[in-house]
Amino acid sequence: MTCDQLPSPALLPPGFADRLPLDAQTEANGTQALLSVFASHGYERVEPPLLEFEDTLLGGAGAALAEQAFRMMDPDTRRMMALRPDITPQVARIAATRLRDAPRPLRLSYAGQVVLVSNDIAGEDARQIAQAGIELLGPDSAEADAEVVSVVAEALGRVGVADLSFDLTMPPLVPCLIEQAGLTPAARTALMHALDRKDAAAVAEHGGVIAQTLIALLSAAGDAEQALAALGKVHLPEQARQFSDRLTATVAAIRARLPSIQITVDPVEFRGWKYHTGVCLTVYSLTTQEELGRGGRYRSNDNEPACGLTLRPGAVFRAAPPVHVAPRVYLPFGTDAAQARRLREEGHITVAALAAESDAEREARRLGCTHIARRDTLVPLVSA
């Protein structure tokens, strides 16, 4: 490669980005605020490493994400390692090993970066994504599902993201019905596609003995209370009924904690979930219409019941109101150190001169300061 072919030093691989001052600060402080709400509900922080041996990282609950992981050889052990594409399976691993003897319910929280080979999940092009979330291990109950939702809603409220919709699905419900319908493989595939498109005519064509049930389920979607009333009237076989009852119980438990939050239900949706085995949750901002996070019920290592929800701080802070930026005070060369310290203690940002300046006010403006410190007083800089 000759010199003029050298890539621009600002060029990053697609999907990777530099976060610049205000964004980086907002996301860091905001993530800390989310985690402090998680901690106040007893969710204790764990921090698994960025990479692990691939057979532990991508086994168990992590297997569903194996195609998403970058691999590299560890020269020490000559074994393959992988960069984590998701943190939840790591937390499940910690719960089943190092915290195997910790009392249940076990409440854990985490925040960190994940890296994907290609992002086909989040509907955006980022391949490095921040995650922040909670996992509740041990109980398998609607109350446990509802605690996860209400803690996340409180955390989002703390950072000013209050206009939320929680969308609940029950991915095992439809596969459980289809399994009992004795369809040919071709009819089954056609039916899955029809359900995915929510195409009632095609469902009628390919659905065989369960066509009418599935069509009734298709119309039992939307606002939670109406959808569950419709769902209650659908005739379901025993196992499917259990899934449907649990969905209803979870909505009721969430509603008891969050009387006015928007909840929608879609009992037919079953795609896009990796290792989940029960109620699944997606939380949206009604302001940005963007998905803020997702999660749900799964089996942790050793088959332990677990429910979690992972936020994407990148999306959360696009939906959050602009943060208050502290006044930025220029300290002319020789400003008294005690005065500077007082200003910082009062919440100001101080920007100190490092050499004598001829025109302190001009220097203050050049450095983007809003104020200048004068002896024992603070002078605001009106825009030039």
Place this chain on the structure above:
Amino acid sequence: MTCDQLPSPALLPPGFADRLPLDAQTEANGTQALLSVFASHGYERVEPPLLEFEDTLLGGAGAALAEQAFRMMDPDTRRMMALRPDITPQVARIAATRLRDAPRPLRLSYAGQVVLVSNDIAGEDARQIAQAGIELLGPDSAEADAEVVSVVAEALGRVGVADLSFDLTMPPLVPCLIEQAGLTPAARTALMHALDRKDAAAVAEHGGVIAQTLIALLSAAGDAEQALAALGKVHLPEQARQFSDRLTATVAAIRARLPSIQITVDPVEFRGWKYHTGVCLTVYSLTTQEELGRGGRYRSNDNEPACGLTLRPGAVFRAAPPVHVAPRVYLPFGTDAAQARRLREEGHITVAALAAESDAEREARRLGCTHIARRDTLVPLVSA
């Protein structure tokens, strides 16, 4: 690999670890506290990605760390990417590209994880290391060096790490003397080894015309004020004298800001620095005797003068006093939500029952709570 040869799921590659609740929490909160001090002095946060194309990540200031970086192929672009072994060169890249037009002095801060192929730097076996630091780009002055030291000292004080020693070196000083001495390559190598061992006899044997100067420098090490007095008396050629004068000026500027901090100087030390071109800094805890961080003066991309210091939060929080753990309050099933919210607002951690319990106090103890919420009151749990 047969089933009984499967590795334990708790087994991580050497140098990678799970951080468990109290440690993870302490480091996360503490790092946030360090960054808030940096921000209060106008150091604005940037967040470069975990990986970049290897030719941008490991070019420029990053070249010195090329052997430390894990590589992987990007299937999209078919180009090699590398996991960052250090954040400072990324910050330098951002300063020279995206923030090229931002006014100088440019003050930037960062916190994040780095990954090393093998850790021969930090004197420990960790290969994933947290970094948190500041970079001050633009000015090349003793005042700028001193600001970096004093801001880091204030940040460490904020997290309770006050018993510090800043050790200053001037790595280009000795090479500059040796270059002018006309030594044979063999004598030069022998002299370098002798200086590295601080072996005055061997320095005398291999030092040729500069032997006496180097021996005088060897004795000008230790407590800063004494060492600099000794250094002032050594006869040095012009360029070496400039390095020595700058070291003296930097110590004086630090002393003016931090009158009682321990500063040591070693004008002969020149190893262990990668891309540094002037005063280098190492900060130690006098309590744990552990290195907390290091940095110094270097040339950023486009040859811009820069000085920075990178802390290792892992070491910082081993030297910090134990954190205050909030009281952990058990909420019996059916506890009023408003009471629970009040408790959290007062700084308590609440741990909610998810099902009716037969013996709430026993359940509270089992879950490690220190208190139990009763109607409108909080009952401490005496140890059983």
